[in-house]
Amino acid sequence: MTDRIDAGAPPAGDMDPEVYRQAAHQVADWTADYLRDVERLPVLSPVEPGTVRNALPASPPGTGESISTVLADIDRLLIPATTHWQSPGFMAYFASSGSGPGILGETVASALNVNAMLWRTAPAATELEQVTLDWLRQMVGLPQPLFGVINDTASSSTLYALAAAREAQSDLRIRELGMAGRPELPRLRMYASAEAHSSVEKAGIVLGFGKDGLRRIPVDERFRMDPVALRQAIREDVAAGIRPVAVIATAGTTSTTSVDPIPAIAALCEQHGLWLHVDAAYGGAAAIAPELRWVLDGAERADSIVLNPHKWLFTPIDCSVLWTRQPGVLRDAFSIVPEYLTTTDGSELDAPNLMDYGTSLGRRMRALKLWMVIRYFGADGLAQRIREHCEYASMLARWVEDERDFELLAPAPLSVVCLRAHPPGLDDPGTLDTLNQRIVERINSGGHYFLSHTKLRGEYAIRVAFGNLRQEQRHARGVIAALRGAIDDVG
Amino acid sequence: MTDRIDAGAPPAGDMDPEVYRQAAHQVADWTADYLRDVERLPVLSPVEPGTVRNALPASPPGTGESISTVLADIDRLLIPATTHWQSPGFMAYFASSGSGPGILGETVASALNVNAMLWRTAPAATELEQVTLDWLRQMVGLPQPLFGVINDTASSSTLYALAAAREAQSDLRIRELGMAGRPELPRLRMYASAEAHSSVEKAGIVLGFGKDGLRRIPVDERFRMDPVALRQAIREDVAAGIRPVAVIATAGTTSTTSVDPIPAIAALCEQHGLWLHVDAAYGGAAAIAPELRWVLDGAERADSIVLNPHKWLFTPIDCSVLWTRQPGVLRDAFSIVPEYLTTTDGSELDAPNLMDYGTSLGRRMRALKLWMVIRYFGADGLAQRIREHCEYASMLARWVEDERDFELLAPAPLSVVCLRAHPPGLDDPGTLDTLNQRIVERINSGGHYFLSHTKLRGEYAIRVAFGNLRQEQRHARGVIAALRGAIDDVG
Numbered sequence: 001m002t003d004r005i006d007a008g009a010p011p012a013g014d015m016d017p018e019v020y021r022q023a024a025h026q027v028a029d030w031t032a033d034y035l036r037d038v039e040r041l042p043v044l045s046p047v048e049p050g051t052v053r054n055a056l057p058a059s060p061p062g063t064g065e066s067i068s069t070v071l072a073d074i075d076r077l078l079i080p081a082t083t084h085w086q087s088p089g090f091m092a093y094f095a096s097s098g099s100g101p102g103i104l105g106e107t108v109a110s111a112l113n114v115n116a117m118l119w120r121t122a123p124a125a126t127e128l129e130q131v132t133l134d135w136l137r138q139m140v141g142l143p144q145p146l147f148g149v150i151n152d153t154a155s156s157s158t159l160y161a162l163a164a165a166r167e168a169q170s171d172l173r174i175r176e177l178g179m180a181g182r183p184e185l186p187r188l189r190m191y192a193s194a195e196a197h198s199s200v201e202k203a204g205i206v207l208g209f210g211k212d213g214l215r216r217i218p219v220d221e222r223f224r225m226d227p228v229a230l231r232q233a234i235r236e237d238v239a240a241g242i243r244p245v246a247v248i249a250t251a252g253t254t255s256t257t258s259v260d261p262i263p264a265i266a267a268l269c270e271q272h273g274l275w276l277h278v279d280a281a282y283g284g285a286a287a288i289a290p291e292l293r294w295v296l297d298g299a300e301r302a303d304s305i306v307l308n309p310h311k312w313l314f315t316p317i318d319c320s321v322l323w324t325r326q327p328g329v330l331r332d333a334f335s336i337v338p339e340y341l342t343t344t345d346g347s348e349l350d351a352p353n354l355m356d357y358g359t360s361l362g363r364r365m366r367a368l369k370l371w372m373v374i375r376y377f378g379a380d381g382l383a384q385r386i387r388e389h390c391e392y393a394s395m396l397a398r399w400v401e402d403e404r405d406f407e408l409l410a411p412a413p414l415s416v417v418c419l420r421a422h423p424p425g426l427d428d429p430g431t432l433d434t435l436n437q438r439i440v441e442r443i444n445s446g447g448h449y450f451l452s453h454t455k456l457r458g459e460y461a462i463r464v465a466f467g468n469l470r471q472e473q474r475h476a477r478g479v480i481a482a483l484r485g486a487i488d489d490v491g
Numbered sequence: 492m493t494d495r496i497d498a499g500a501p502p503a504g505d506m507d508p509e510v511y512r513q514a515a516h517q518v519a520d521w522t523a524d525y526l527r528d529v530e531r532l533p534v535l536s537p538v539e540p541g542t543v544r545n546a547l548p549a550s551p552p553g554t555g556e557s558i559s560t561v562l563a564d565i566d567r568l569l570i571p572a573t574t575h576w577q578s579p580g581f582m583a584y585f586a587s588s589g590s591g592p593g594i595l596g597e598t599v600a601s602a603l604n605v606n607a608m609l610w611r612t613a614p615a616a617t618e619l620e621q622v623t624l625d626w627l628r629q630m631v632g633l634p635q636p637l638f639g640v641i642n643d644t645a646s647s648s649t650l651y652a653l654a655a656a657r658e659a660q661s662d663l664r665i666r667e668l669g670m671a672g673r674p675e676l677p678r679l680r681m682y683a684s685a686e687a688h689s690s691v692e693k694a695g696i697v698l699g700f701g702k703d704g705l706r707r708i709p710v711d712e713r714f715r716m717d718p719v720a721l722r723q724a725i726r727e728d729v730a731a732g733i734r735p736v737a738v739i740a741t742a743g744t745t746s747t748t749s750v751d752p753i754p755a756i757a758a759l760c761e762q763h764g765l766w767l768h769v770d771a772a773y774g775g776a777a778a779i780a781p782e783l784r785w786v787l788d789g790a791e792r793a794d795s796i797v798l799n800p801h802k803w804l805f806t807p808i809d810c811s812v813l814w815t816r817q818p819g820v821l822r823d824a825f826s827i828v829p830e831y832l833t834t835t836d837g838s839e840l841d842a843p844n845l846m847d848y849g850t851s852l853g854r855r856m857r858a859l860k861l862w863m864v865i866r867y868f869g870a871d872g873l874a875q876r877i878r879e880h881c882e883y884a885s886m887l888a889r890w891v892e893d894e895r896d897f898e899l900l901a902p903a904p905l906s907v908v909c910l911r912a913h914p915p916g917l918d919d920p921g922t923l924d925t926l927n928q929r930i931v932e933r934i935n936s937g938g939h940y941f942l943s944h945t946k947l948r949g950e951y952a953i954r955v956a957f958g959n960l961r962q963e964q965r966h967a968r969g970v971i972a973a974l975r976g977a978i979d980d981v982g
Contacts, residue, residue: 008867009867009868009869009872011872011875012875012876012879012963013876013960013961013963014526014588014590014591014805014960014961015590015591015592015867017523017526017527018523019591020522020523020526020591020594021519021520021523023591023592023595024519024520024522024523024591024594024595024598025516025519025520027519027595027598027599028512028515028516028518028519029512029515029516030599030602031511031515031598031599031601031602032508032509032511032512032515034602034603035505035508035511035602036508044611045611045614045615047614049610049614049618049841049842050618050841050842051614051618052614052615052618052619052622053618053621053622056618056619056622058625059626059629060626060627060629060630060865060866060869060870061865061866061869061870062869062870062871063869063871063872064866064867064868064869064872065866065867065869066867067592067595067863067867069866070592070863070866070867074599077615078615078619078859079615081614081615081618082603082605082613082614082615082616083605083611083612083613083614084603084605085603085604085605085606085612086602086603086604092612093606093612093831096604096606096853097505097604098601098602098604099505099506100505100506100510100511100514100515101506101514101558101561102601103511103515103598103601103602103604104514104515104518104558106597106598106601107515107518107522107594107597107598107601108518108521108522108565110522110589110593110594110597110598110807110860111521111522111525111526111577111589111594112525112573112575112576112577113576113577113587113588113589113594113807113808114573114574114575114576114808115576115584115587115808119540120535120536120574121574121576121583121584122573122574123536123538123540123542123543123572123573123574124536124543124568124569124570124572124573125573127540127541127542127543127544127547127572128543128547128569130544131543131544131547134549135550135551136551138550138551139551152643152809152851152853152855153850153851153852153853153854154852154853155850155851155852155853156647156850156851159697159850163697172671174671174696174699174701175696175701175702176701176702176703177701177702177703178670178678178679178695178699178700178701178702178703178704179669179670179671179699179701180663180665180670180673180676180677180678180679180699180700180704181676181677181678181679181733182671182678183674185671185672186671186672187669187671187672187673188669188671188672197829198827198828198829198832198852199850199852201827202825202827202850203850204669205666205824205825205827206650206654206697206698206850207697207698207699208665208669208670208671208698208699209669209671210664210665210666210667210668210669210670211666211667211668211669212667212668212669213669213671242672254829254831255830255831308853310853314505316601316604316855317604317605317606317853317855318643318851318853318854318855320853333696334693334696336689336692336693336696337689338688338689338745339746339944339945339946340584340745340746340943340944340945340954341689350540350541351540351541359644359646359647359650359690359693359694359697360643360644360646360647360809361644361645361646361689361690362587362643362644362645362646362799362801362808362809362811363644363809364643364807364808364809368569369601372558372561374551374552375551375552375555375556375560375561376499376500376506376555376556376557376558376561377500377555378500378551378552378553378554378555378556379551379552379553380553380554381500381502381554381555384502384503385503385504388503452831453830453831454830454831455830463831469504469505470504470505472503472504
């Protein structure tokens with residue numbers, strides 16, 4: 001029997017359907033083998049820069065090659081140069097693990113290949129997105145009405161939300177007239193904590209607030225925004241003729257997963273008429289577990305909220321949910337309908353055209369993978385997994401507290417632990433930083449775990465992030481042993 | 492034998508690897524069947540708004556459901572509500588068809604699920620993106636050096652390019668100080684033709700140029716930007732104290748696929764120090780065919796170029812290439828590196844961190860699908876397919892020219908034809924618009940073809956877009972027959 005996937009491309013059209021079928025089965029096995037075996041691969045790729053570039057031909061092939069040749073190259077060239085986010089040993093940054101049902105959803109979406117720019121170009125994708133995001137809203141305990149759209153990343157969702165916040169200053173007519181060369185415009189300001197994500201600053205730059213248009217508010221000893229300092233900052237700015245526009249509160253900051261006091265921040269926003277954006281890209285998923293629902297306390301008063309299912313909801317990257325209580329303002333910030341995109345399909349409520357709620361006109365069917373994840377695991381199954389990840393973090397935090405040579409550098413309310421080695425008597429900050437940097441390098445080069453770092457109060461902190469779907473208690477025990485072993489090796 | 496995919500979710504972790512394997516094989520067959528049979532389905536979904544939303548449960552399942560249940564719901568609920576972009580009868584907007592190798596690439600990317608934000612988090616994805624975009628550069632005949640990144644859509648690519656154009660006005664210090672409340676800033680202006688895509692205007696709004704910050708330049712009788720009018724506009728603005736920043740030239744406009752005179756525009760940009768962005772999102776792919784390479788004449792002088800492989804290069808949505816000759820400026824516009832993302836892996840040249848070149852921090856491994864498409868079809872195979880699509884457009888255009896009751900409304904240099912029914916003696920504009928609108932509705936409701944429309948010189952034009960990978964000459968003949976039949980039915 002001939003291996004059909006070695007047939008090469010036909011002279012016209014797509015792959016022959018039966019050649020595609022055989023190749024798709026081969027890829028199905030490839031992905032199943034990969035997911036089964038990923039734990040055995042070095043988590044952080046050990047390759048040097050240029051390895052893949054130098055191994056690939058400098059020019060494209062003129063005539064086509066077979067799929068089996070390509071798959072062999074993936075195994076030979078790409079896998080050794082891959083850092084394995086799917087591995088349970090991946091404990092760097094925030095976990096971002098794609099589950100089986102999510103991968104299957106992405107495959108079906110790729111085959112359908114719809115562009116959900118307009119309701120009519122993708123009725124199923126458009127309505128599925130609305131239904132799925134309403135399911136997720138219920139799962140995290142937020143009240144109706146809340147309009148949602150899926151974007152690629154939290155950076156995009158936050159950009160869109162803050163564009164809406166700017167648009168909400170409707171008297172300034174920024175959409176029509178822009179911002180430059182208008183002496184009548186006041187300076188504009190947004191507020192976020194010192195621990196808020198860099199995407200907030202980036203959105204401010206893109207939107208013309210500039211870096212100076214974002215004022216960083218100090219945090220308390222638990223890395224949470226200080227609402228008294230926020231109130232003071234707003235008052236100072238108003239007194240100086242600067243117009244406050246928005247506050248970004250974070251539910252799960254990137255360094256320590258601290259949760260800002262959203263109710264107090266919401267009260268200030270209501271008092272001053274500011275847009276409240278809640279960055280729950282990581283932390284929002286925790287609210288699916290009833291005992292962790294507190295992370296979104298106050299978010300029901302927000303104008304916009306971002307939550308990334310591709311972080312802690314086992315949905316393949318990319319999938320970022322932007323919810324807003326002000327869909328009309330978001331649409332005003334973005335909607336431009338040229339003639340070639342006009343439709344007469346129904347009311348905005350019945351048949352929204354999702355291109356109107358952000359920069360991107362083209363929209364992949366991202367809802368399908370999230371819908372399949374929710375259906376396969378169920379709300380309770382997802383809560384259970386999140387709960388377990390938080391238990392691994394608690395186990396590690398307890399171990400650190402009991403260990404003479406280690407210390408916690410921040411509370412660990414969710415699935416991330418910030419810690420460092422701090423042997424008794426070793427108190428020089430530079431020496432401690434170097435020691436901990438060496439521990440991370442030692443562990444990362446071992447291939448079993450990949451950790452990242454941050455700085456807290458100016459000092460180097462090791463960050464251990466649980467949240468990978470394939471993590472079990474043994475991986476928490478394993479990283480504890482690795483930390484213990486590393487300090488003995490490099491200390 | 493038990494159907495393993497009916498097993499439901501386990502109490503912890505991901506799907507059992509062997510349950511996943513069985514489900515992946517079922518999905519492989521599902522996608523193969525879909526691609527084989529898609530032509531038999533109604534192209535434009537006939538459902539009413541709300542059909543899917545009302546058919547799905549209002550709340551998420553508490554406990555998990557089996558994959559086979561979910562797949563059955565996809566067949567039963569989602570497919571009838573899908574507009575089939577993969578069907579060869581899809582001739583609306585621009586074709587966006589995902590090929591077999593592209594779908595396989597997306598599946599592998601979903602299983603790997605890397606986030607290519609930093610080189611170290613995805614060495615293979617980062618370097619593959621660089622290599623693949625250099626292959627594509629060679630295929631369309633653009634000279635080195637040209638730095639490329641893949642974004643989700645042309646709207647994002649254009650936003651990023653124009654953010655770089657703004658950043659290039661470095662004396663204005665917009666990144667640091669923003670744009671509002673700065674009386675010393677001049678008004679800023681961008682220029683694009685009256686036929687340029689709405690994403691240019693949207694980017695201008697986001698970036699604080701405002702709608703007024705984009706000046707629309709008139710087009711000639713073939714819908715191409717008039718460079719004399721552009722020169723005049725720049726002169727007028729400079730005289731009025733407005734600062735010109737960028738010109739957006741289009742290689743393949745959305746309504747008629749007209750190609751702006753890029754060399755003349757480039758000369759003006761060089762003379763006035765303006766950023767030249769070339770929107771070749773649709774048309775750039777044509778340059779792969781040597782006889783169509785003229786569409787990018789002059790683009791070698793551009794500061795940035797966008798080309799969407801998800802449009803006419805058979806790569807599943809989303810995949811938009813942004814090239815720039817000024818990577819440093821693009822990086823200056825976007826790079827913010829917080830402590831938790833610092834690395835020491837290598838030089839910028841060896842190991843670029845692709846998060847630094849746009850808004851999105853998270854980055855799906857989009858290069859893999861494009862690389863697999865290029866390898867499977869080869870550069871010659873892709874050129875051949877593009878050539879055929881242009882031949883179908885020529886065939887339709889010739890028929891229209893010969894038909895007494897139809898007329899061409901614009902030249903058809905690539906794969907799109909703008910036409911209308913215009914029976915002799917019927918000259919009232921309103922009546923003609925209504926007749927042609929009815930023809931489109933008639934054809935779209937028939938299920939075999941999906942056409943869209945535009946307005947040209949204020950009049951309704953039927954747009955027939957070839958470019959779907961599964962189109963053959965019989966589909967071009969078929970839509971000709973459908974147009975002929977529709978005028979007889981509704982005329």
